[in-house]
Amino acid sequence: MGILGKLFYFKGNGDFKRSRKYEQELNKCIRCGYCYELCPLFKSFYWESDTPRGKLLLIYGMITGEIKPTQKIVDKIFQCFYCKNCSDNCSAGVPITDILTDARADLIEQGFDVEGTIAKIDEDLCSICHICESICKYEALEVKKDKEGKEKMTVDKIECRGCGLCMAACPTGAISQKEGCEITLPELHNKVKEIIKEDKKKLIVFACNWSVFPGMQLSESPSLVKTPYGIIVSMCSGRVAPELVLDAIEEGAWGVMVAGCPPEECDHDGNYKTRRRLVLLKNVIKELGIDPKRIRLEWFSTGESAKLSKAIDDYVKELDKIGPIKKIEKRKIGG
């Protein structure tokens, strides 16, 4: 095959009318891979197809007609929490999440059904109370009528950012998300147990992926430094459901810290909900005879990892003074 034969190996185009406009942007990606350094999806699955670079490659393949979308490819494209650590790290300035959103719209239009990391609603459990609808900043939840005219809560698969706020707020537990990224309630409960029972930590810190976690990952090697605390990365402080905090106390944590973005800085407006929720929770544990100091809420902006480290150290010192939660102090929570 001559040189030019090799250059023209691309087949025809699929129907990607929104994402096709990004072809040149995708050529500007040098495929260095810096985008996945802080990608929570990559940290969960360790496949390169789960990295932003991998997703851009798949989109490029689809818009140029080199590959056809398959269910697995589409599911990969719908796995993203929009934390934008990737675009922040991309010095070629490729608008990664915009490309992803348009590709999602194209794929939905082509009739693909997807799971991805977006919210899933169990119709049998959903009582259509509308709480989730009012909580979602992206207006991704909406009651619609099905063919038989029956009302049901639906998720806009393009708009949903997978932040999990609706899951934390749903009173009937009808909303769930894909397993594997440590974001579902059972996974988070297991993680809490592992940190307290197996790793024997005193303190559990729920740190928000957006503001705190990138800085923390870059400041020390968490796996190597032995600490009296364990960190659970939550997709938003608003994702920290009350039962997770109570669970940590029940399992034997001396204290629980929730670290989120300061007011005005949360992408999902989840931090206000956290604040209200934790005030209520403190009152609840007080009723149970547990010192409300066992729960703490802290705000940190991006890049304030040093401040977070100090706040954690200070809290550990305080907890050391008051010791573990005593038997009398701790009664069985939640019946």
Add this chain to the structure above:
Amino acid sequence: MKIDIEKLKKIVGKENVSDDIADLYVYASDASVHHAMPTAIVRPQTIEQVQKIMRYANSSKTPIIARGAGSGTSGHTVPIDGGIILDMKKMNRILDIRPEDMLVKVEPGVVDDDLNRALKPMGLFYPPAPASSRIATIGGEIAANASGVRSVKYGATRDYVYGMKVVLANGDLVNLGSNTRVHSSGYQLERLIVGSEGTLGIVVEATMGIRPIPKFRCLAVANFDKLEDAGNAISDIISSGCEPSMLELMDKIGIVAVNKAMNLGLKEVGAIILFEADGNVKEAVDFEIEKMKKICKKYNGKDIKKSYDLAERTKLFSGRKKLFASLSRYKEGIICTDLADDMGVPNSKIAEAAEKIHEIAERNNVIMAVYGHCGSGVIHTKIMLDSKKKSQWEDAEKVIDELYDYIHSVGGVTSAEHGIGLSKAPPWKKARSDIIPVMRKVKRALDPNNILNPHKIMDAPDNWVQATNLRYKVG
């Protein structure tokens, strides 16, 4: 190619094997211009698993390509003939840090920056750090003999490799090198693996040297109206015995690109050089910096700024750190391709080579930025072109031919730190026909079935455009 997927699943577990197009298409490329799909991807987590995979590959004569972060720039991990991509990223444990011996033992998938983050609280660092250290793995760095901004003082990866566990093509595990910082006990086979680009064995563990972090680091920046002056200043700094811990160049194209990409507001002069000195005695660091400043002034260097402060140093260096990707933003309609990317030239030829590169680019209708760790003789360039036009790829071919002929004529090397892979093989083969038979003998002795990253370096095709599909849609 037929691969026994079930067998591989038995070895590493089904969650660590894929032959799905969603993965194959992604693992078909790295940071180069190449694209070719593997047949399967396998993610081992233990040495025993690597051994079993190798035994299977050897008996079935299946190509096997080790892959770290896939940040290689020349198609090192792009499988021409399909085969198994051995993704090493899950073997990422730091096994032992021994400050008392100044050694660290790691699995190959450990990311360079992660290692440095672990060492920092102990006041230690692992110096070779390429610019890609945020994702590049130690295995990939060993296999490419990576170096970085501090290599001008601290050396390249090869200077830090002491011991190594390697799985050979037949599945045997060998312990190479030593557990000490010295050895003259037989062939230095660990050094043979350095720069072997996955063609001789799979690194499954490495014992590497580490160094104490110096107390003081001072970074300075100087502007030059002429690229030639900046190049001569660099050569003079090195030949007059200064000891920079970093000595980097950025030409005007690079400056304009980072200004556009990152809004840095740098003065768009002919060239910038960044120079750093480090040490435990501040006066000594000052002395080095002053010496280098004086040389810069001799070559009309101006606007010289210096800082000891970490935040300020990070800011001064930010443009250089992200230059490569920023080049894509230099001009509408053109993109940055990873071609002709990292030649090495003798110290005395830096200015001449930098100017020559611009001249060759201009004559052939492409744009080429000149930058890099020039203090160690590394000259980075990238060919920036309109990837949609087929004539531009022909221009790129001409540039590569002419450029490497020039580089070799002045005693330079095809690749200073990224390796040969596919894209740089044609000019390298032309220049080094003398050692190709010897390299082939070594390769055949260790890998008689030619399964380890076949068709790379000396066995790569003679035409880089035809070696694989291009990652860009042309036309």
